[in-house]
Amino acid sequence: MTMSCLATDQAESLRRLAGRAKTEVPDQLQVREGLRVISVTSGKGGVGKTSVVVNLAASLAAKGQRVLIVDCNPGIGDICLRLGKDAPFRMGQVLSGDIDLKETVVELGGGVSVLPAGMEMQQYSALSPWERSALMQAMLRLQNDYDCFLIDTGSGMAANLTGFAAIAREIMLVVTPEPTSITDAYALIKMLSGRDSSFRFRLLINMCRDNQEGDTLFSKLAAITGRFLQVQFDHAGTILHDELLVESVRRRGALCRLFPDAKASTGFKNLAHKINAERSAGAGAMPVASVASSTMWRNHELSS
């Protein structure tokens, strides 16, 4: 099969994915009212994004929420590997039309599922804007089955532009007290807020000695961003450094399930409680105007 045939087949399967006629331009991405879409990201790698996603998902599910983790780590998907689950299909098979996106969803049990949505950057950049948008729309067709999408993005600026974070309403930025993590987080906030001032940033400070360290770090970063940037910025919480988290990774499980009384589990439970309370109060939802302008940016971003 020639390259052009492959490209045509892929485009055709994406049209099917989006459920649209050939000539139709994809709609604006529509996230249904009440669905929480949180993109968990970081300026630098290794700060604990995947740990946060896995444990926040488990804690939200323990509160009765149906959570879909969208795992955008490149390749086959870090989360399934980490939790000792098989991800039988790859995103490439969806793109080539061999299987439906829904078939790739892996059930983790207890109200948590994973969509192993990672692709190599090369594969992603080969998609046209239309195809990227169709892929996002196909993902959003799963939204009625869940209360919350938690998107585990790759780290760094390039990864945030892959478009998988494009449907998120909230950006949860994971930082650690390490100086490079803080400077990279600031750079990421600056870049993203420059593109869309309506983004809501929530800072989750991981691997702290104690809560005081988290509060101090948040105050410093809030002071700098407040001085130089116009952003919505708040403190999501602090997660303590906890050797049991490393042990939970070794045992291929969520810390909150394996060690519910661990000190880091308390941080994740507090975070889930906060998110759940906002959901009940409707505080997590963005004003309609902000959502509309974000959506415009996001669709624009998908085409860049």
Ligand SMILES: Nc1ncnc2c1ncn2[C@@H]1O[C@H](COP(=O)(O)OP(=O)(O)OP(=O)(O)O)[C@@H](O)[C@H]1O
């Ligand atoms: N609160 C914590 N206490 C102790 N260790 C932690 C904590 N959070 C994460 N870790 C450890 O740090 C390492 C990196 O965590 P994780 O894989 O979640 O980071 P990541 O940001 O997703 O990494 P990557 O950028 O490579 O995807 C893991 O070994 C994990 O066990």
